[in-house]
Amino acid sequence: MTSGAVLERADLYAPPMPPLAERVDWLRLLSAFRRNTLDAFPGACLTEPTVTLRLPGGGRVVLLCVPEAVRHVLVAQGSDFARLPAGIRVLGPVAGRGLVTAEGEAWRRQRRVLAPAFTPRTVPLMARHIARATAACLRRLDAARGGPVDLHAEMQRLSLDIAASSMFSLEAGPYEARIRAMVSAYLGGLGRPRVSDFLVPPGWPTPAAPRRWFFRRRWRALIAELIAVRRAQVAGQGPRDLFDLLAEAHGEEPDGLLADEVGTMIVAGHETTASTLFWAATLLARAPAVQEALAAEARGLDLGEAGAAAALPRLALARAVVQEALRLYPPAYMIARRAVRDGAVCGAAIPAGTTVMIPTWVMHRNPRWWPRADAFDPERFLRPGEEPDRFVYLPFGAGPQVCIGAQLALAEATLALSLDGARPILPVATVTVRPDHAPPFRLARR
Numbered sequence: 229m230t231s232g233a234v235l236e237r238a239d240l241y242a243p244p245m246p247p248l249a250e251r252v253d254w255l256r257l258l259s260a261f262r263r264n265t266l267d268a269f270p271g272a273c274l275t276e277p278t279v280t281l282r283l284p285g286g287g288r289v290v291l292l293c294v295p296e297a298v299r300h301v302l303v304a305q306g307s308d309f310a311r312l313p314a315g316i317r318v319l320g321p322v323a324g325r326g327l328v329t330a331e332g333e334a335w336r337r338q339r340r341v342l343a344p345a346f347t348p349r350t351v352p353l354m355a356r357h358i359a360r361a362t363a364a365c366l367r368r369l370d371a372a373r374g375g376p377v378d379l380h381a382e383m384q385r386l387s388l389d390i391a392a393s394s395m396f397s398l399e400a401g402p403y404e405a406r407i408r409a410m411v412s413a414y415l416g417g418l419g420r421p422r423v424s425d426f427l428v429p430p431g432w433p434t435p436a437a438p439r440r441w442f443f444r445r446r447w448r449a450l451i452a453e454l455i456a457v458r459r460a461q462v463a464g465q466g467p468r469d470l471f472d473l474l475a476e477a478h479g480e481e482p483d484g485l486l487a488d489e490v491g492t493m494i495v496a497g498h499e500t501t502a503s504t505l506f507w508a509a510t511l512l513a514r515a516p517a518v519q520e521a522l523a524a525e526a527r528g529l530d531l532g533e534a535g536a537a538a539a540l541p542r543l544a545l546a547r548a549v550v551q552e553a554l555r556l557y558p559p560a561y562m563i564a565r566r567a568v569r570d571g572a573v574c575g576a577a578i579p580a581g582t583t584v585m586i587p588t589w590v591m592h593r594n595p596r597w598w599p600r601a602d603a604f605d606p607e608r609f610l611r612p613g614e615e616p617d618r619f620v621y622l623p624f625g626a627g628p629q630v631c632i633g634a635q636l637a638l639a640e641a642t643l644a645l646s647l648d649g650a651r652p653i654l655p656v657a658t659v660t661v662r663p664d665h666a667p668p669f670r671l672a673r674r
């Protein structure tokens with residue numbers, strides 16, 4: 229790590245953000261769901277421990293905005309809260325009954341099966357894949373130098389490549405365009421949460437249900453093709469990756485849990501990481517001093533396939549940049565649960581059936597917890613005494629359902645770019661936080 233501060237505080241770049249709403253009534257909620265879910269967060273989340281939103285038909289959503297409330301719901305009284313039916317509706321078509329949507333004993337069993345593939349022990353192997361895929365991505369970007377590049381699409385390609393090779397020992401190549409097209413179309417369209425996902429009782433079909441069902445059929449067909457290719461290509465070599473662990477646990481089950489788990493890992497593992505890489509690169513493009521310091525940190529390190537794992541612990545600033553990008557643009561911009569029994573959080577009554585939401589997006593920008601909250605200041609993660617509270621900084625959630633892929637995601641590298649965007653890029657929340665338009669990047673070699 230470079231010694232001393234990289235940035236003078238006066239130089240800190242504050243990226244443009246949509247403002248928080250003064251008041252959120254149900255009309256505003258309706259339009260937020262249609263346009264940008266980030267518009268649904270009221271400014272009161274910055275000052276109040278809990279904020280209640282009223283839904284048409286008498287429903288309520290309680291937003292939990294302080295660390296005590298987050299700890300209560302995700303850890304201390306975690307068994308009083310379950311996954312949100314709306315979340316299962318939205319993720320179901322891609323994840324089926326995979327780990328992100330599984331509940332109760334099924335979830336516990338699936339988490340036990342997957343855990344060995346995500347221990348720190350696996351990071352060196354992952355690092356090789358990351359190094360190889362990043363080198364291929366850099367070659368593509370190098371070839372595109374000087375012209376406009378759709379960096380978000382490039383980061384999706386990169387993270388899909390990493391997900392396919394590190395988890396399934398597969399070349400994403402032949403499938404990459406189809407997977408990206410399907411996932412992008414779903415997340416930007418049918419996969420966007422709608423008001424009906426919250427209002428229609430669980431088990432009843434929403435207006436989007438038939439089209440989501442058709443999507444699921446096509447998605448499952450693509451995953452079945454991938455599984456067949458994986459089995460044919462890498463047969464009989466003993467357990468070597470996540471796929472083998474999954475196949476051993478679920479391969480013979482007739483209900484397709486293996487396919488659900490594979491689909492879950494592909495979607496959960498690439499879209500969020502692509503978003504992180506994209507926003508990190510966007511922030512870096514406006515902070516040349518940080519780019520410079522990153523380059524200095526990497527200089528002299530072997531970042532090739534053989535050396536990447538050993539270099540990782542020495543990339544402290546790069547990691548801090550990723551952490552700061554995850555603070556300013558958390559791909560999972562909120563965490564939601566449903567109360568399964570009556571209770572109370574920070575003085576707010578939570579009757580059984582209430583939806584509670586942790587607005588990660590707002591908590592990550594609350595000046596109560598973050599000095600210079602709006603500024604891109606990666607060094608905040610390196611300054612002793614500024615470590616964030618674990619129930620305030622929640623890019624990967626917390627508690628037993630914390631993101632299983634957090635270490636893999638954090639291990640992915642960051643690219644240095646120079647931005648030439650005509651319009652400021654504003655975040656839009658669909659299922660993850662994405663850019664509101666494809667900003668043209670012009671790349672320069674350093």
Ligand code: HEM
Nearest residue numbers: 327328496497500501504560623624625629631632633637
């Ligand atoms: C920067 C990248 C990522 C972010 C921001 C992210 C974020 C999250 C968050 C916030 C949760 C918890 C949701 C909740 O409590 O309701 C979660 C869960 C999960 N994530 Fe990630 N994730 C990332 C990368 C990955 C990767 C690389 C994988 C897989 C390879 C993955 C797989 C999962 C799975 C399976 C769950 C469900 C865990 C469970 O319920 O037991 N994620 N993720």
